[in-house]
Amino acid sequence: MISKIKLLSLLVLFIFQLLPAQKKTDAKVVTDTLTDLQTPILVNKIENYKLLINRNSFLLKKNYDLKSIKKEFPPLEKGISGFKNKFDSLRNNMNIRTLNSSIILLNEAIEKLDAYEIELTEYQKKLNASNAQINKILVDKDLNVSINDAVLKGQVDELKSEAKNLKYQQNKILSSVNLWSSKVSINNYQTQDLISDMTYMGIAKKMDMFSAEESGLFTLKAGSYKNSLYSAVIKALTTSFKIVTIYLKSRTGIILFNFFIFIGLSIWLAYNLRRIKNQDDSVAILSLSNIIGRSIWLSSIFCFLTYMPLSFGNPPMSFLHLCEFARIIVLYFLIAPFINQPFKLVWTGIVIIWTGYAIDDLLLESAYGERWALLLMGLVMVVICGYLLKSREKYFKILEESPVAKALLIFVLFQFLLSILCNITGHLTLAKTFGITAVQCLVYGVALKIFCRIVIEAIYLQTETFQSSRISEYINFKEIQHRIQRNLWILACLAFFVAFVRSLGYYDLLMKISTSFLYEQRAIGSYKFTLASVFIFFIILWISSIISGFINFFFGYNKTVAGGKRNGLNSMMLLVRLAIYSVGFLIAIAAAGIPLDRVSIMLGALGVGIGFGLQNIINNLVSGVIIAFERPIQIGDQIEIGTKAGFVKEIGIRSSKIHSADGADIIVPNGDLLSQHLINWTMQDRRKRIEFIIGVPYDSDLDIARSVIAEELSTNQNISTISSPTINVNDFGENSVRLKIHIWVDDLSLALEARTTAMIGTQKALARVGILMTTAI
Helix, strand or coil, rough: CCCCCHHHHHHHHHHHHHHCCCCCCCCCCCCCCHHHHHHHHHHHHHHHHHHHHHHHHHHHHHHHHHHHHHHHHCCCHHHHHHHHHHHHCCCCCCCCHHHHHHHHHHHHHHHHHHHHHHHHHHHHHHHHHHHHHHHHHHCCCCHCEEECCHHHHHHHHHHHHHHHHHHHHHHHHHHHHHHHHHHHHHHHHHHHHHHHHHHHHHHHHHHCCCCCCCCCHHHCHHHHHHCHHHHHHHHHHHHHHHHHHHHHCCHHHHHCCCHHHHHHHHHHHHHHHHHCCCCCCCCHHHHHCCCHHHHHHHHHHHHHHHHHHHHCCCCHHHHHHHHHHHHHHHHHHHHHHEEEHHEEEEEEEHHHHHHHHHHHHCCCCCCCHHHHHHHHHHHHHHHHHHHHHHCCCCEEEECCCCCCCCCCCCHHHHHHHHHHHHHHHHCCHHHHHHHHHHHHHHHHHHHHHHHHHHHHHHHHHHHHCCCCCCCCHHHCCCHHHHHHHHHHHHHHHHHHHHHHHHHHHHHHHHHHHHHHHHHHHHEEECCEEHHHHHHHHHHHHHHHHHHHHHHHHHHHCHHHHCCCCCCCCCCCCCHHHHHHHHCCHHHHHHHCCCCCCCCCHHHHHHHHHHHHHCCCHHHHHHHHHHHHHHHCEEEEEEEECCCEEEEEEECCCCEEEEEECCCCEEEHHHHHHCCCCCEEECCCCCCCCCCEEEEECCHHHHHHHHHHHHHHHHHHCCCCCCCCCCEEEECCCCCCEEEEEEEEEEHHHHHHHHHHHHHHHHHHHHCCCCCCCCCCC
C-alpha cells in the first residue's frame, strides 16, 4: 500500500504542475526609438521569429497527440483498480495460480505505464523548450522600441500577439500533459505496490502449501464450502477468458508471426505432398509419412499449437491451458488411426482426465465436489499408468517405443500417488499441483514425440519431392533422420523441462536463479567475465559447427564417389566451412564481450606454440587451404602418392582420405599431398591407356596376326572408339615374336575388365586362324 506521505507529495506535485509558471512578459518598456540603422535588423528578426512561431505552431498541432493515452489509459486504470479491489477482498482465498496470472497481467500494465511516462516526459521536454523560445521573443528589447512606421509597427504587434497566443496554447497542452503524467505516475506506483504485495503473498502460500490447508477428505462437510463445483467452474472459466483476452491484446505481433509460420508450413507440406502424389512411386513414399499423410492441416495446426506457447515468455496459466486443450483435441484426432486397439480407450480416458485437471487448476476457490473429483481422477490415472506399465504391446502402430516411456510412466504414477495422498490429508494445493503436473507430463511427452515425428516426415517429403535435383542427389535420409532425431530430442527434453517447471509454478523462481547465476560477475586474475558470456561463446561456436556440418552433409560426396564421378564441389565447401568457422569465432568473441587485447595475447601464445611444436599441424592446415584453392585433386580422383593408390574419398581441413582398391581408407596429411610426387589419373578426364604383350611363333604371318587382333579388338565394347588400338612388334624373343598391344578405355574403372576381355578375345581370334600364342619371352 502506498503511504499517505507519498500520496500527499504526489498530490502537491500535481497541483503545482497544473499551475504553469506565468511571467509578465507583456510589460512594455519603451526606452528607445527605432533608428534607420536598426530597421533592417528588426525586419530580419521579425522574419526569423515568424518562421520560429510557425514551426512551433505546426509542431504543437502534430507532435502532441494525447488521444491514444486518453483512450487506453482509463480501461487500464479500471483494470488495475479491479485487481486491487479483488486482492483486498479475496486476499486469503486467492490461490497460487491466480496470483501468478495477476502478477503477469500487472507487469504488462507496468510496461504500458512506463511507455506512457516516457512519452509524456518527452512531451514535457519539447513543450518547455518551445516555451523558452517563445519567451525569448516576448522579452526581446528590440520589439519594445518606439516605431514610427505604421506598417512595421503593425507587423511587430502582430508578431507579439501570435507569440502570446502560441504560449497560451502551449501552456494549455502542457497542463494537460502534466495532468496525465501525474495520473500515470500514481497508477504506476500503485501497480508496483500491488505486484509487491501479490509476490510476497505468493511466496507465503508456497511456503504454506506443505501444511494442511483444509480438512481431511473423509472428514469433509459440504456446508463448509460457499460455492458448488459447478458455480466455481463457471466463475473460473469466465475469469480465465477475461485474463486471456487481456493478455493477447498486447501480443498481436507474436501471434501474427507464429500464424505466418503456420501458413508457410502448411503451404510447404501441401506443395510437397501434391508433387509426390504425381510420382510413380507415391504409394511407397507416403507409406513412410503416415502422420502428415493423414492430414496436412491437422499436422500443421498441431505443430503451431506446440511451438507457439514457447514463443511467449511466461504467459498466464489460463492461456497455456487453452493452447494445450486445443492441442490435445487436434492430437486426439490426428493419431487416432495409429493407436493400437487396446489403447484407444486408454487414450480417450487420458484426454478427458487431462481436461478435468486443467479446469480444476483454474478454480479460484475450492469446492466440496472438487475434492472428490480429484480423488476419482487420481485413482483412474493410477489404474491407467499401471495398465500401461504391465502391457507388453506397442502403444502406436507407426512409432517406435521410446526408451524413456517406462521411466516417464513410473514418474507420472508416483506423482498421482502423491496427489491422492495430499488430497486425502487436506493439502489441496499440493494435490492439484502434483495432479496437473503428472497428467501434463504424460500428454506433453506424447505430443513432443509426435511433433518430432512430423518434423522428420516433413524433411523426408522434401527430399523425395526433389529427389532429382542437385542437392537431393547427396541426401541420405537415414543419416539425416538419425541426426535430426537426436537434436530434436535434445530440444524436446528442454521444452519438457520448461513445461514441467511451469506446471509446478516455479518458472519465475527458476528464471531468477538462472539469471543471477549466469550474470554474476566472476574474475580470473584481472580478467572479469560472466558465465552467460562463456555460454554465448560456446553456443555460437556450436551453431557454427552445426551449420558447417549441414553444409558438409547436404553437399556430401558418398553417392558421387560411389558412382565414380569426379566432384569439385567439396573444395568449395571446404572454403565455405573454413569461412563459417572463422566468422563464427569472430561473432562469438564479439557476442561474449571478450576484449580484443585478450584475443591478441591468446594469438601470441598460439604463435609461440606453433613455433615450437605445431609446425606439422599448421603445415597441414595451410596445405588444406592451398588444395582447396588450387584443386590439384578433387573428390573421386584416382591418384597415386608414393606407394599408396586409390580414389579420393574426402578432402578435409587437416588431412584427406583415400580409398584403396583393397577396401582400406588411407589417411594422408595434406602436407604430403603437396610435398610428394602426386599422380592424378583423372585430373583431365577418366580415359586410360592399357597395354599387354603377347608372343607368336616365328613362322606366323605377322601381318595376318596384326589384322586379326585389330579386328577382334574393334568388336570389344569395353574399348574406346575414340582412339584405335595399336599393335606393334615390340621385340624378338628366344621362342616368339613379341607384340605390344595398346588399347584405351573411356573410364578407368573399366580398365581391368577391358584388359581381361581383350586378352581373351585376342587368344581366341589367333587360335581360329591357326596361330598359337607362345610365352612372350
